Each structure stands twice: as C-alpha cells, then as structure tokens.
Amino acid sequence: MNHPSTYRDQRVVILGLAKSGVSVAKLFHKLGADVIVNDKKETCPEADELTALGISVLCGYHPDDLVDDRTVLLVKNPGIPYSAPPVRQALDRGVEVITEVEAAYWLSPAPIIGITGSNGKTTTTTLIGKLLDAAGMKPIVAGNIGLPLCDAVEEAEEDGWIVAELSSFQLKGTTAFRPRIALLLNLAETHLDYHGGMEDYVASKRKMFANQESGDTAVLNWDDETCRAIAEGLSADVLPFSLYERLEAGVCVEPPYSRDHLAEGADEPRRVIVYRRPASAGGGEAVIMPVDALGIPGRHNTANALAAIAAALAAGAPSEGLAKPLELVRSVEHRLEFVRELNGVKFYNDSKATNPTASTMSIRSLKGPIVLVAGGLDRGSDYMELLPVFRNLKGLVALGETKEKLLRVAELAGLANAHSVNAEGDAESTLREAVRQAAALAEPGDTVLLSPACASWDMFASYEQRGSIFKQSAHTL
Helix, strand or coil, X not given: CCCHHHHCCCEEEEEXXXXXXXXXXXXXXXXXXXXXXXXXXXXXXXXXXXXXXXXXXXXXXXXXXXXXXXXEEEEECCCCCCCCHHHHHHHHCCCEEECHHHHHHHHCCCCEEEEECCCCHHHHHHHHHHHHHHCCCCEEEEEXXXXXXXXXXXXXXCCCEEEEECCHHHHHCCCCCCCCEEEECCCCCCCHHHHCCHHHHHHHHHCCCCCCCECEEEEEECCCHHHHHHCCCCCCEEEEEECCCCCCCEEEEECCCCCCCCCCCCCCCCCEEEEECCHHHCCCEEEEEEHHHCCCCCHHHHHHHHHHHHHHHHHCCCHHHCHHHHHHCCCCCCCCEEEEEECCEEXXXXXXXXCHHHHHHHHHHCCCCEEEEECCCCCCCXXXXXXXXXXXXXXXXXXXXXXXXXXXHHHHCCCCCEEECCCCCCHHHHHHHHHHHHHHHCCCCCEEEECCCCCCCCCCCCHHHHHHHHHHHHHCC
C-alpha cells in the first residue's frame, strides 16, 4: 500500500472535479505531488480554487496525452466509467486507478466505519453518526453522504471515527481499503448500466470486506440471501442483523416479523430490538428499545436502525445509551421526508428512492391512500417489481424517460388514475406540473409521495435537486 506522501514530485491525474475531486486534488498537492485535474465539463466553477493553488486544471475535453509516461496514479470520480478513454489509457499503461476512498484510507488517523448497500445507506450512516456522537465517540460523517472523505481525514482524530457512506462506484476503485467495521445492508438490481451486470456490482460491494481481518467486524443483513452468502469465508467477525429471524448472536427484532406480512401498519408495541452477544464475547442479552419508539417510520427503517445499532455496539458504544438518539431522530432529507400538510393532504419527499425496491419499501411504509409521483432515468428495468404496490395506489403521475414503462405497470395493476407529464418545459416546470396534478388527484386523508424509483440524471443534476424542487412545489401550491 502506497502512502500519498510517496507521490511527492510524481505526476498524479485527478479525473473529474465535483467536491471529492477538489478535495483529493488539494490533498495530493499539499503532499507535494505534481497534480493535474481534468474534467470533460465545459464549465468548471471549482477550477478557480485549484488554479489559485498552482494546480493545473483542464476542462472541456480529455487530452490525448493526459496519461503519459510520467503518470504514476489516476484518481477518478466514482461516477466516471472505466470505459472512459483516460481510464483505459491508465490501465493499459499499468497505472494504478483508484477512487478518493482509497486515498483517504491511506491517510486516515481514525478507524473507519463503512456503510454500503442498495438501499438505506444514507439513513443508516446518519443513525450511526448520531449514536456515536451521543456516546462521545467523535464521529465524522462523510463519503457519499456529502463531506468528501479526504476532507474528513484531515479533521479526524485517532480516538474518533469516520462514518462513511460508500457506493459501489467508490468501492470498485479500492485496493487496500480496510474499514474497521463494514456494513452491507442489502443488495438489489441497480446501477447495472455502470457495472454491466450483477456479478460486477456484487463484487464491488464485496470489496468492503476484502482486507478486513480477525478483530474487525462485518455487519450483514441476515434477511438478504446474497448478504448472508457473503458472510462465508470472511476473515472479520460477523455480526448479523435481522427483522425476520431470532438470532442467537446479533441484533434482531423480538418477536420476529413474518415475511408473509407485507403491510407496514401492524408494528406491535410488544416488539423490541434485542442484542444477543456471541458466546466469544461472554454471551448475554440486552434489550435496546421498543420498535414503536423509533423516530422514523417503516419496516425498512427498523432494519436500518438494527444495522446502526450493530455498528455502534461494535465500535464500543454502550447499549443503554442507544435508545434515546433513535427516539429523537427524524427522517433524513430526501428519504421519506415529511414536507407539509395542505387541506388534509400530506406531502412526502422520497427523492433518494432511485430504484424500484426503495420505492416499494416507502409506499408500504405510509398509511392511507397514496398518489405517487415517479419516473426518471431509464436504466433498462421493466419496473414490474412495482406491480404489487401499484395495485394499492390511488393515483400515479409519471414523468421522465421511464414514464411510459410506469404507465404500463399501472395499466397491468388496474390503476385508473394514471397520468404522465410531458416535458414541454424545463425539468423544474415539468416536476411542478406533476406535483400540481398529483395534488388535484388527492383528497383529505391522502398522501402525495415523490418516490421516483429511478435516478434523476435524465432531468436533474442530482436527487437532491429533484427533491428540493418537489418540496418547493408542494409549499407553493
């Protein structure tokens, strides 16, 4: 494993700007590397900050000689595909290609808790940060959730923790990365346009555990068959969590939920979250809290809380201090976020639901009739996974590249109130019109839910932008 300081006076190419690109460029420049930053975007507002430091920035194209004989490392933005010409050139030349996660790990003075999965990453990462903060354990929440990891490691202390939300894109570009505690929440078909198939997607997620050793902890969802299979052969100590199984060692709900029971409204007050210590740790049982005391609704959020509790316990947080922060927490922005109530109709922003599994969980979490606003980037799915929940919708307003596919699922589900919004104006006006139509379909006691089941990039720069426009639209009805 190379330390960033070994790249002094060596040429390091940073491919892609954005926040993480700026952060990693400044880090290598500070350590004395000859840094060159390249972004295909015509306009790079971040360039001024870097050029003021003496860092070379090229925008608008990929130069043919960007990767040359002097280049010893390429750090790429996670979203840039490995088929991009500079990445291919680097690999052909034998130049190491990594993401910011790897570089941050090389430098971090603090142990890292890494959180990945197809759904629930942001909520679980946020919960872990709150649990460790309440325990006085100095967490810094970073990664895919907002703060670049290279910024976090500069703030971190040896007796603190970095709590990092990590995507498959980020993990694919790691080699030596070793989180002290690694979480895999679930796995569903998503990002297959980037990975080319589930095999590469799962392999990228598995890299979270590749360098863990005995004494490290792997927190795995025991209700997910693929996660459970990954547990076999790991060097780390496995700490499972489950909604549906009584675990002899791990974090679970007692009594367990039934897998056959799909409705989310029957959370019984008698259900509690339990931690059972493995025999190697002396055994014993601790009741953490009642399930219905959690501050965020939905069975999927109960699973997120189980994972967060497991991580906090593995980090050394006392079990008796975990309930209060979880009681006080509210929904993360853009993830089943309550926006407002107007004329008896509630509006929820779930813009971060970028695949059908996430939207299914959110729809099942809310009570009463739902008018759904959905649609976005077409990654090839037929969205038939949504058929069961579409049968229970009151209405659908579809937009974006996938609107016709969603209307087809609505037709098969027998949903009469299914409409689409044509993108005659810009993206913002299109979403505002979708919200207006959805509100017109709703009556007192109903919910208007933005849960797109798709990524945002066909119309918006990010799911955050999409969610913010939805909230503005709801507030100006």
